[in-house]
Amino acid sequence: MASIKCPKCAAPVPFDTGVKFVKCPYCSSLVYIDRTGAGFYYAIPFMVNENDAVGTFRRWAAGSTKAKDLDKLAQLAGVKKKYFPVYMFKRDVNGVEQVFIETAGSTTLPGLHNLKVPAGDLKVYDATFDVGGAELIKPDIEMTPYLNSLPGKPKEQALVFFPIWTIDYVFNQKKYGAVVDASSGEVFSSEFPTRSSNAYMAVAGAGFVAFIGEGLLATSMLIPAIALMAVTVVAVFYVGLQVARRM
């Protein structure tokens, strides 16, 4: 845990990221942490390991809008553990607190349209922080220009590294990419093989029309109509099952 120097007894006082007040464990004085003038480095620990990230990707790939059996047929071409940087500024704009999230580099994540700080346990990123073998994407934009251009007075400013797994995969000879947020498990992707609704619509439409027709027929020829309905029930059920089944 990071620490600050107690202004009274000079002992190191450990503090957690979210707090403003902390008690010195040696002299018990209450210390206020003033973040207005300092820039912080935070990192969010990985809560999703590689296996879980691939599993989460497969769950996402099995979604109804993804190509049929994408979860089974996608061939993994590379899974990488990374820390992605983003700036977070808390400002006092005319007495109202505002949060600004700004880009820290030229690298972008596919599918992450609005830059954000994902949910996570922010830890102070210093020499003692263990990145766990993740590649740290270095910010190539400085914090200072933002400080000068953002409105209001500073309350807190930080560079936040958030944990991601980038997954490259191949489907039908085409390369795609997805990103799994390793704190909350969210999956981002800009482009993915999709699944058409046509088969589903065909079953629904044909079944509906058939039952209307059979219903109308029932007034003149009851027995054949009922027989036809039985056939349609079985047909819709069977075809529906084949369309919905994905293994």
Place this chain on the structure above:
Amino acid sequence: MKIVQVKCPSCNQAIMMKEKDKLFYCDKCNVMHIREGGAPEKVDFEIAEFSPKAQGEKVYMPFWRLYTTFIVRSKNVEGGTIFKMSQWLKGGSDSGNMFIYIPAAELDAGTFRKFSTMFTGAAPRYPTRLNFNNVRRLPGTLPKQEAAQLADFVVVTMEAEQPGVLQKLDYSLTVNDTKLVYLPFVMTPQGPMSAL
């Protein structure tokens, strides 16, 4: 952040209190002040005398008393007899000046409504005194600015509680003057009761 000692803006004496209160009272020079925007601001106040018959646990409850000008431009009431504001507005027409009482202590919604309409409907008359005589003061939590915004709720409530169903009320309300008034109460199992 900075911690400052709260001192009386008039005599610069340190304020001492047993209960947390946003209304700071200096018992040395009898000055009341608030710090809503950060800077100290003196508040005009008066303390009402307890009725000699008052029995039980005595408390002083703070009220913001707003001296307001209320102008009704048009109104529309369905059914019932059309009630004239003039019955309780001074001035004989639908418009005029009146005192509005807004409780400044932490009260539940029902009690808040009861006391605000009770005192606004019939302005209390009382002899005043110069100190609290060691009676407990209920802490003030409602800021002065909020009291001004709540004033029109009290006025519309008094209007709507009359016969008929209010449909439209086009009015303006201006606060000319604000005074803090401490009214005497006794605590009962049914809640605080006026001890004027």
Place this chain on the structure above:
Amino acid sequence: MSDGISVGLNCPACGGAISMAEGENVVLCQYCSSVLAAEGDQGVHTVAFKNKTLKDAAMGASQHWWTHGLKARDLKTTGKIVESYPIYLPFWKTTTRVAGWVCGYEERRHTDQKGNVTVERIPKEVMVLQDFTFSEIACDPGDLGIRTMKNFMGETTFANFEEIPTFESTTSKDAAATRGLNDSLAKARANAHVPQVTLDTLKAFNKGLTLIYYPVWVVRYNYRDRMYMDTVDGVTGQVLSGRAPGDPLFQSLAMTGGTSVGGLIAAAGIIYAQSASDMRIALGAVAVGAIILFLTYRFFRHGSEIIQGEFKEKKSIASALKQVQQVGKALEGLR
């Protein structure tokens, strides 16, 4: 860490150490009873709820949840919990008092035996003086499926704070307070039940803003090589949100039911309309059939994953009904 960011808090009058919590702006010195005021950013009143759910209970609640609803039938035998751990999620909770009046009227249509329509106008005046509570998650909700607090009761303590990972608040408290005000005004207007408003004097006042750290269990489980997740309330032990695999059998059954019931209703309407020679009945019946078809189709198309909770992509029943209404309006235009 850098120096110069720690400020010692002592009573400026007697030098005694001050004990104060975040969000307090008036403090009494415990030694000399001086009244002290905090100037500047003094933070937000913060509380944390005690985590009362044990790991086994969280896992048990998840496994029980698997057996409910239209989830894969083999989930309880094939699904395997990989990990479960508690986290503290931050929420903004605002208390708002709404005061004012909503006046207006309600129109009721009466049709007498001769078919004459009379409109009765019932005037209404409704007083609102009520306290409302609003909550929203104070960080990005990600894929947790949680956006608001479901429970506000519980033991508050910071005792679990060290051992449970704490997700920090990263959204603006003032933006949350503004949303709290707007939300309570909207709720108050809805509660007043005045359909046609002629006078609205409602005002909302902020009575308090609290940052609440709420314990939530994250349960990750594996089903046929896919990783699913659900969350369990650390106070009440209930499943809050989650994703689970669906079952093609249920999807197909829904479609079979939807096409048959929808189609037969439409057909019955057409037949009845022919004998009564009123085309409106036929159109109405076809519309009802189409609505049933549409609702079951949605499940047929997207039922391969069952989701519960406040997810981004969740298409709620309410939004489905809204779509149905729009279809209905379009049909009305055709008549």
